[in-house]
Amino acid sequence: MEYLQQTFSVKFEYKVFFTSGLFDLGNTCMEDFLLDNATTESVKKILFVVDEDVMKATTGLADKIRRYFSIHKGAQLVPDLILVPGGESVKNNEDHFHNFLNKINEYGIDRHSYVAAIGGGSVLDMAGYAAAVAHRGIKHIRIPTTVLAQNDSGVGVKNSINYFGKKNFLGTFAPPVAVFNDDNFLLTLGNRDWRSGIAEAIKVSLIKDPVFFEWLEQNAEALTARDMEAMRYLIKRCAQLHLNHIASGDPFEKGSSRPLDFGHWSAHKLEQLTNFEVLHGEAVAMGLALDTMYSNLAGFLSAEETQRVIALIKKIGFAITHPLLEVASDDSPILVGLNEFREHLGGQLTIMLLKRIGEGFEVHDIDTDILRQAGEAINEYAALNPA
Amino acid sequence: MEYLQQTFSVKFEYKVFFTSGLFDLGNTCMEDFLLDNATTESVKKILFVVDEDVMKATTGLADKIRRYFSIHKGAQLVPDLILVPGGESVKNNEDHFHNFLNKINEYGIDRHSYVAAIGGGSVLDMAGYAAAVAHRGIKHIRIPTTVLAQNDSGVGVKNSINYFGKKNFLGTFAPPVAVFNDDNFLLTLGNRDWRSGIAEAIKVSLIKDPVFFEWLEQNAEALTARDMEAMRYLIKRCAQLHLNHIASGDPFEKGSSRPLDFGHWSAHKLEQLTNFEVLHGEAVAMGLALDTMYSNLAGFLSAEETQRVIALIKKIGFAITHPLLEVASDDSPILVGLNEFREHLGGQLTIMLLKRIGEGFEVHDIDTDILRQAGEAINEYAALNPA
Structure with a gap:
């Protein structure tokens, strides 16, 4: 040729x-x-x-x-x-x-x-x-x-x-x-907007930086009290991890992998279903809780680390669950969202899960039954630990 | 900072x-x-x-x-x-x-x-x-x-x-x-479209490849007779020079330099003024003649090489001039076009001219008087050498 x-x-x-x-x-x-x-x-x-x-x-x-x-x-x-x-x-x-x-x-x-x-x-x-x-x-x-x-x-x-x-x-x-x-x-910024951005910092710490996750645990109260020094550090560290990810990976996303989309597949659907009344960061926080719990129930993440993640999300002041995230039947909105995400990626599903705090990995299948159980487990946690 | x-x-x-x-x-x-x-x-x-x-x-x-x-x-x-x-x-x-x-x-x-x-x-x-x-x-x-x-x-x-x-x-x-x-x-393709594309080959040979220019001189008759073998060679060589230019230069044109726009500043204006009835390649052919003659009158290109360029353009069957390219007054369309090209580049004019066949160089000023003379010289040449 x-x-x-x-x-x-x-x-x-x-x-x-x-x-x-x-x-x-x-x-x-x-x-x-x-x-x-x-x-x-x-x-x-x-x-x-x-x-x-x-x-x-x-x-x-x-x-x-x-x-x-x-x-x-x-x-x-x-x-x-x-x-x-x-x-x-x-x-x-x-x-x-x-x-x-x-x-x-x-x-x-x-x-x-x-x-x-x-x-x-x-x-x-x-x-x-x-x-x-x-x-x-x-x-x-x-x-x-x-x-x-x-x-x-x-x-x-x-x-x-x-x-x-x-x-x-x-x-x-x-x-x-x-x-x-x-x-x-x-x-x-109002308190919701101040808080909302913290979800991406939690996300990036979970998949890339366990030390940053510990810092977030230690500084959760300062952050919710709107301590500017703590927020400055959070923003800079999170921005740095984001920049590193872009530069070292696939900046223009020619492949299918979207590691920074951890917790995002369900969040996108939830934002859309609530007509963006649930803010992006609020939806991501719920998505993180869900995919963390899924990681645990699927046998990848320890119970202790799962607890720490969900406790941090709650401590920052986020809701960890939403009725629209429940798998109630085969055509529950969340399963529709999972399919839309698959289409968006071009046919093959790629979802990031957690192996441990600070280390993500990708799977190409989500078990609907485990997903339902993960939703139920988070509801249970929320009921036992009211805000 | x-x-x-x-x-x-x-x-x-x-x-x-x-x-x-x-x-x-x-x-x-x-x-x-x-x-x-x-x-x-x-x-x-x-x-x-x-x-x-x-x-x-x-x-x-x-x-x-x-x-x-x-x-x-x-x-x-x-x-x-x-x-x-x-x-x-x-x-x-x-x-x-x-x-x-x-x-x-x-x-x-x-x-x-x-x-x-x-x-x-x-x-x-x-x-x-x-x-x-x-x-x-x-x-x-x-x-x-x-x-x-x-x-x-x-x-x-x-x-x-x-x-x-x-x-x-x-x-x-x-x-x-x-x-x-x-x-x-x-x-x-109709004959006009067949011919039109040859203008870009002449252009790229003039600024980059004297051997290709000689090939074009030798194969002008075969090309106008629609010899497919000759056209295949022309397309491949021209495409190669174009690809090399993109790869070795500034692919996304972050700077101001546009070497491949040789002959194009007036051509763009002419296409627009004639509502695209003059085809792109036809306009480029006239633009090449004009900027080649300008290069000669401004003292950069020899008379002999100027003759060769204009002769080749004519031999391929292109018209070498158009009334709208004449500098008749300070608000002649061509001077408006020059100014639009300056704006398009972001303030500083950069125009490619010829030093010799196969070698272009850039100037940042166009002398209106020499431009008028170049237009007149081409008209004269056209009158003395009817198609």
Whole structure:
């Protein structure tokens, strides 16, 4: 067979910065980044898109951004700050994506200019997708404002919007040029959002880092009491583990394996079934409890470690179970979700389970009967250990 | 400044196959590829999108495809072959993109399944874009049917649709998993399309390969007489130079340099101004003549080599000039086009010129007066050397 072989690699690099008060006049974190990436040949514009709830909750944010760029160098601010709703709605309604593309066009944002998104994971997802496809890719900067986005989705390489009623149907893998984690934004979070992001830290500790799991056990009270020092450590450690995973594995997920999806298959279904009233982290916490209990009942994880995992999840303040997660019959929603996850992966199921705290492994089959028992065991635990 | 550094590389590999009669029952080229990439874990589907003009011009194509997949293994054909118009219209009207996404959803094409596009560059661009963003990237196979797509755009890594009336406003860099160049499709081309693709071969020879330029001079008559042996060589050599350029340079065009855009800045404008009645290759041929003459008048290229280039372009049968390419005043369309190209690159102009046949170099300024003279010199040449 006659052919030409094409082979090349593309290198991607970005920094995740940690700071407080990103737009304080004395803070040069962002200016330094922009100047490091400046070129003599062109003036770079920067277009901001901001979660409207974050804008409301952060006194004077618009003025601060405008003042920052009137004094600091590195990019020319587009004075019009684009406001979008936070949460799943910004991904569900295609209009937000099109309106934002329209602004990119109107303000002449090109491949050397920046789009900067301030918000939770959903806003970053929508803005990152628009930036990835406009002109085949505009440089995008992420400024995540939630625990979840600062320690997990915001530091990664994916973006998306929902389409045909399907979560993340449209999207790309497109690394940001920089991420700025500003812990001041965390002060504006309600308790549910503060807590929700901790689920991803528990998850990553369970599959990758037993020492981090012990740290979480020791710091559970500080975390629920909103101790900022503890949260800063949690976010940085979790972000680091997430970055390491991406860099050492399969960054653009060409294979079927999704180790970071531990506890997520049932969580995705639960979020959808509750119309996202159960937050992502809350659903993940329940998914972690379920897959941990399953790991135990299937004979992989000791009873003692299972207890520790579920106790930690509860101690952080998460509910560990939900009626929609029960296997009541063959067409229970959770079994439908399991099948959808199989389809999403392209035919073969791959589910991460636990061998011990800090070490996951993959299986390709889930026993429906054990899954039912796992749900029952968690219900029993919940009944014996009320919040 | 506190930060975490993320660094990783992603490797991309694909083959460009050369064959005749891809869907002939005895041809195992595609089956071999599919079986090489098969996994035990899942059945892979393949969804075809076909240029409706190619479908009309190729007797029994739909039946051949269906028969091929009923006998050969490696993928499960979606029997519904999606027809789309060829040419710029498939990129201009967003509906084609959305309809195709809808089919991807309807037929459950996932990240392990294939989208295969048969057609000219525009159909491949639209289909490639849809494949790149659905589920964050479905494997896509390109089956280019024109000279231009087989030797240039179809073997590369870009896709796009037009938006806001702007060419390629939306798109990504997303390598195909395989390209199948079937020379039987070239038999269906009209003379203009056959000729048009030769412009990119002249271009790449001028900036990269003086030996290939000489080959083109020696084989100009065979090429215009539609000698298939000569065309096969041209396509393969041009595709090879294109692949080498992508692999050795900046595959996802993070920088400003666009060496393969030699002769293209004015061509893009001309295509747009003539509503794509001047074909891409025809416009590129005129753009090459213009930038070659400019290289001479600006003192970079010898008169003798300038003559050879323009003579070859004419000998292939291209027009070398167009009224819209003349610099008649400060707001002549061509100067508007120059400015749009500058904006497209992000502020600094970078234009490839010739030092000698086979060696290009970049400048960051174009002298309007020399550009006017270059246009006049070509008009003069055209008047003295009628077709």
